Amino acid sequence: MEGITVALDLMGGDFGPRVSVPAIKQALTFYSDLNVLAFGREDLVLDFFRKEKLIGNSRVELINAVDVIEGNENPKFALRHKRQSSMWMAIEAVSTKKAMAAVSAGNTGAMVAIANHLLGNIPGIHRSALVKVLPTLNKKGTVFLDLGANLHCDQNVLFQFAVMGSILASDYLNIENPRIAVLNVGREAIKGTEAIQGASALLNQCNTLNYIGFVEGNDIFGNVADVIVTDGFSGNVALKTAEGLYRVIEQRLSGYTLLHKLLKPIKYLHKKRITDMQPDGYNGSSLLGLNGVVVKSHGAADCNALVRAIAQARSECLNRVPEHIADCLIKLKGA
DSSP states (O other): OOSEEEEEESSOTTTTHHHHHHHHHHHHHHOTTEEEEEEEOHHHHHHHHHHTTOTTOTTEEEEEOOBOOOTTOOHHHHHHHOTTBHHHHHHHHHHTTSOSEEEEOSOHHHHHHHHHHHHOBOTTOSSOEEEEEEOOTTSSOEEEEOSSSOSSOOHHHHHHHHHHHHHHHHHHSOOSSOEEEEEOSOSSTTOSOHHHHHHHHHHHHOTTSEEEEEEOGGGTTTTSOSEEEOOHHHHHHHHHHHHHHHHHHHHHHHOOOHHHHHTHHHHHHHHHHHHTTOGGGGOOEEEETBSSEEEEOOTTOOHHHHHHHHHHHHHHHHTTHHHHHHHHHHHHHHO
16 A cells, blocks of 8 residues: 555444544545554444445455453553454554554553554663643644653653654644753752653753753643653643543533523633633644554544544654654764
């Protein structure tokens, strides 16, 4: 197949092929250069392929995967015993160069373990990181990492996160000389753990990166920085808190009394304003630092959200993000 080939785990997520198969059809419509290797249990997905009229489509190949990794499955068990699963086979397609990227809405821990095992880290990268583009006031977005792949990070790992995040901001968001910050409990230079202080010192010494210092949690969405670096524990808590707050605001705006009906035009304008911040609009977390592109979709993603994850994988392939990370590390080593 010519163009960009993405391997898709059909069985992952809360909805499996009910969402993943329609997402294939929509993504193929949007991107004429896209091809899809679809991995899933044929007995469970064929009816969806027929419904979407994808049988016989030259840009889609359905490959039978007899096993599925469940959402609550132990990553170590999946790594040892689930080599015929749709997730494993999708990531394996990247390692064997049959696909340029893999996308899954399945078990995050299993995906990280399998991707690290099959693809390996880019030389010089100690740990891969889950990264997501979050919405900001200027609507450009900010690259936020790590989101949970590494709960404990030392200063060198955080520094490498900054390098990878800067490249993604440049390649994916088209931001020249991205502003990099480290998430901390305060902006003062004296605050933070030993790892945070050490990472800040390394970033201050690096002339090729645009490091601006510390930011706090209330700066994440405020267009203060283009890249925000933290450990996976803090990053995951911050992300889930933000998503939960959005849902609360959305529910508050959805329910209304007689008085609210009279104010419906005003309510509509407010709801339209927060739509730009909807988590599904920013679906897709990349596992950066690997010898290949792997994108994690939210497990509860609908069709449109999953298409966005596929689009992100396609964009990273077009921009050769892993290669750029490797090149940047070589230049930093020689500096």
